[in-house]
Amino acid sequence: MNEKTTAELEHLRGLIDGVDQQLLHLLRKRLDLVAQVGTVKHGAGLPIYAPQREAAMLAKRREEAKSMGIAPQLIEDILRRLMRESYLNEKDVGFKQVKKDLGSVVIVGGKGQLGGLFSQMLTLSGYQVNLLDKDDWQQADSLFADAGMVLVTVPIAITCELIREKLTQLPADCILADLTSIKTEPVKAMLEAHSGPVVGFHPMFGPDVGSLAKQVVVVCHGRSPEKYQWLLEQIAIWGARIVEAEPERHDSAMQLVQAMRHFSTFVYGLNLCKEEADIDTLLQFSSPIYRLELAMVGRLFAQSPELYADIIFAQQDSQHAIGDYLDNYREALELLKRGDRNEFIKQFQTVAKWFGDFAPQFQRESRIMLQSVNDMKTN
Numbered sequence: 001m002n003e004k005t006t007a008e009l010e011h012l013r014g015l016i017d018g019v020d021q022q023l024l025h026l027l028r029k030r031l032d033l034v035a036q037v038g039t040v041k042h043g044a045g046l047p048i049y050a051p052q053r054e055a056a057m058l059a060k061r062r063e064e065a066k067s068m069g070i071a072p073q074l075i076e077d078i079l080r081r082l083m084r085e086s087y088l089n090e091k092d093v094g095f096k097q098v099k100k101d102l103g104s105v106v107i108v109g110g111k112g113q114l115g116g117l118f119s120q121m122l123t124l125s126g127y128q129v130n131l132l133d134k135d136d137w138q139q140a141d142s143l144f145a146d147a148g149m150v151l152v153t154v155p156i157a158i159t160c161e162l163i164r165e166k167l168t169q170l171p172a173d174c175i176l177a178d179l180t181s182i183k184t185e186p187v188k189a190m191l192e193a194h195s196g197p198v199v200g201f202h203p204m205f206g207p208d209v210g211s212l213a214k215q216v217v218v219v220c221h222g223r224s225p226e227k228y229q230w231l232l233e234q235i236a237i238w239g240a241r242i243v244e245a246e247p248e249r250h251d252s253a254m255q256l257v258q259a260m261r262h263f264s265t266f267v268y269g270l271n272l273c274k275e276e277a278d279i280d281t282l283l284q285f286s287s288p289i290y291r292l293e294l295a296m297v298g299r300l301f302a303q304s305p306e307l308y309a310d311i312i313f314a315q316q317d318s319q320h321a322i323g324d325y326l327d328n329y330r331e332a333l334e335l336l337k338r339g340d341r342n343e344f345i346k347q348f349q350t351v352a353k354w355f356g357d358f359a360p361q362f363q364r365e366s367r368i369m370l371q372s373v374n375d376m377k378t379n
């Protein structure tokens with residue numbers, strides 16, 4: 001680079017630094033305004049996530065960007081990232097407490113990660129929360145005595161046994177709820193153990209989400225829904241979307257959504273391990289989509305093996321879903337062995353037709369994710 005070019009670049013980069021610093025000041029201003037919105041919402045009990053406001057705001061900014069010669073997707077990406085920050089910051093102000101006269105909440109297994117998250121959200125909403133773990137059962141009776149709600153979040157393998165053996169003497173109007181990722185058996189066990197209000201939840205997220213905005217919580221009604229309607233409102237204020245389901249329908253969907261998916265991810269990792277693949281080399285050659293896929297597989301092994309064993313082994317019927325997958329895999333492998341390219345293409349088209357409009361929709365969505373993965377690369 002000659003001296004003139006160096007000087008020109010330095011000058012322009014100095015101006016860019018100035019603009020970026022102005023952006024920081026604007027961000028500070030926006031964060032302060034959002035904090036004020038958080039306080040207003042807290043007072044009024046409004047949900048942290050306001051989808052209509054978001055849609056209207058994004059549409060306007062996209063239009064304005066277009067008229068200024070800026071790619072609309074650029075402002076949308078930036079605003080979506082900023083709104084994620086808003087969810088986190090608005091959370092810190094706390095949430096309106098929907099039920100003021102509940103008494104205390106006891107979280108059984110509260111020292112686990114998901115229990116910890118619910119404890120935090122309930123505490124931020126003004127409830128008095130007591131945690132009960134396996135080491136402090138001697139306190140159980142006194143904690144249960146004035147509990148308005150008992151929330152069970154222990155490993156699936158011991159959930160039903162614990163409910164049947166330890167939760168039979170709760171106060172009559174205490175709400176008994178659980179967060180287990182299967183629902184038929186736990187809801188049945190709760191209905192048998194307790195004669196008061198019963199409700200099953202399955203939060204469709206891990207404990208590391210930061211905020212519940214836009215997350216899904218499945219609810220399976222047990223008994224006396226009018227007694228826990230406030231809890232559904234409370235969860236909506238946290239920003240999550242409630243999806244109602246019959247326990248059986250939920251569990252059969254989970255065989256595909258969770259058991260089969262996690263199992264095939266496990267086998268993918270197992271295969272890489274047995275093949276002694278070199279991850280550094282794989283990453284060097286990887287396109288963003290491969291990196292994303294590897295990240296999705298690798299993140300499983302950063303988590304608790306017991307948790308995934310619990311999810312995969314929770315339902316006997318998952319074996320069938322996984323077995324079907326294996327059969328399809330085997331049949332597809334036969335195609336490959338036979339060199340039957342035409343049949344492969346035919347089946348590909350059948351599946352594409354079955355995906356219908358979802359296929360292009362998923363392509364659009366994943367393009368944005370893949371671009372983010374590329375942005376994260378530093379070399």
Ligand SMILES: O=C(O)C(=O)C[C@]1(C(=O)O)C=C[C@@H](O)C=C1
Pocket residue numbers: 034037038048049050051053054082083086087090
């Ligand atoms: O306008 C609101 O209600 C806000 O909470 C602010 C804000 C934003 O950051 O602009 C954040 C979250 C909402 O989903 C919508 C917009």
